[in-house]
Amino acid sequence: MKQFVSLTKRNCLVFLRDRAAVFFSLLAMLIVLMLMGVFLGNMNEEHVVELLKQYGGARDSGLDGEHARELIQYWTLAGILVVNAVTVTLSVIGNRVADASDGTLASMYSAPVRRGTIALSYMASAVLIGIVMCVLTFCIYQGYIVISGGELLESRTFFKVFLLIVLNVCIFSMIMYLCALFVKSSSAWSGIATVVGTLVGFVGGIYLPMGSLPKGVAEVLKYIPILHGTSLMREACCRDALEKTFANVPPQLVSEYKEYMGIKIKMGEKAASFPFQILFLAGCGIITFIIIMIVQKKRTINDR
């Protein structure tokens, strides 16, 4: 256990001591938040207001606008929390690739530590740093939402968001670790980081609402974990804002809106339930873990 703690501490320190890398990964996240607010926020807010206008006379359009802004802010926050879970874990797991290519991993293997412990320490450090960065992102953006007139999430909702952060970060740490087992150099890994960083927002239906994607693409995306991770996070973050915004509106409209925005994912005819999505994500995690164990077992250092 002490070896595991030491190795995890070492991996965390190696990442955190690179202050520029930490600063820029936080900055990148804030820039994405800002860009989404500036370029896409208005479009999404107007869409909500337009929808609500159908129920005209009885509604206060000023209040609808405010609610719509808050709803979209929470929707954006949920998406960014998932993007973070992917990009931060990818960045931390990059240590494993660097260690394998510069011989550090071999020096660890010659110590009396089980290889599984070393593998777990890489994933654990990615989980820890991923959680810290996501919580930091959450706090910063929650502060911004409150300053711009929105309401704080309830503590129960915050707890649920925290658990979802942990779930997402754990799964993506494992997926990233599995990828790292097949990458030989740090430059190849940074290439992958660029590709993933670009794709993740689109593949996860994070930058654009699911409903605006081509139908075929949306169907395929339903079978990858990131979309369900985002959907669960959005459902938690947006629950209160949705209730406020769509008060006195037919439930059919709300469920259509949820589907359009990727808050709910329809699998076949029915919307995927909360337990189904949790099980789907957990299943992806377990399968990834099993593959990691198989690959690690086969991957003795006999490979030249």
Added chain:
Amino acid sequence: METAIQVTHLKKYFQEIKAVDDISFSVPKGEFFGFLGINGAGKSTTINMLCTLLEPTAGEAWLNGLKIGKDNEKIKKHIGVVYQNNCLDNLLTVKENLMLRGSLYEENRRRLKENLAFAAGILDLEEVLDRPFGKLSGGQKRRCEIARALMHTPDILFLDEPTTGLDPATRKSVWQAVHTLQKEMRMTVFLTTHYMEEAAKADHIGIMNHGKFVEYGTPFALKETYAKDKLYLIPLQDQWEHIQSELKKRQLKYSRREEGILVSIENTMEALDILDAMRQRIQGFEVIQGTMDDVFLNVTKEEGNETVC
């Protein structure tokens, strides 16, 4: 004499490539063993097998009586390995690096601190303990790497080309530290190097070539067998032909150089006889003693351009 390393018919094949092909040797406890060979001869593969990083294709090896493949976890506690590349973390301080790596072997924090003090003391690292590893000079980094390998006071220290790329003064300081360890702690040191003057200080030397263990002996014995002394003659202007025909007559190997003639001789005393005969025909001479470089080149069949007459 107790044996630290015993290798019997060890093989490692990578598909058709026979990286290590049926080698056997042993290293007594407390000995400084030099393991030589050209690049790709199979030295690192052998070290990786002895360090339990690679599984042998066939054959057996024991370290301190523990069998590789069967007692790997126990073996790891007895060995320290210094690789050619630095594998400590640049952004962590030397102390953090050594404590974190040491904790993989020793859980008791007090003993860990004692080990750190010992390793830092013997390698003269006290002053740089709080500096980031990445900011150290090449020599300091190498000493830190050796300290890392010593954090658990191993019985056997493997050094895989530990001084490659260092300047002569730094190499000397690293070697002083290694010799102190070997002499004072009776630690078995297993060294691979390309610097023959380093290998010349070993108790015994083993040479690998194309995966085979081709020669074994003390540096002195190997020099006696493979490194002939040489006599360098600088002929007077008009005496070149005469000297060469005299050498041919004596059936001596020689090669013609720009300013003189290099003659292979059996021993230094033979030079006296030649010099006596050529005294009137030369303007200068030098007796060159055989070196480990000659041993290495002769054993690995790399030496050329010598004329046999």
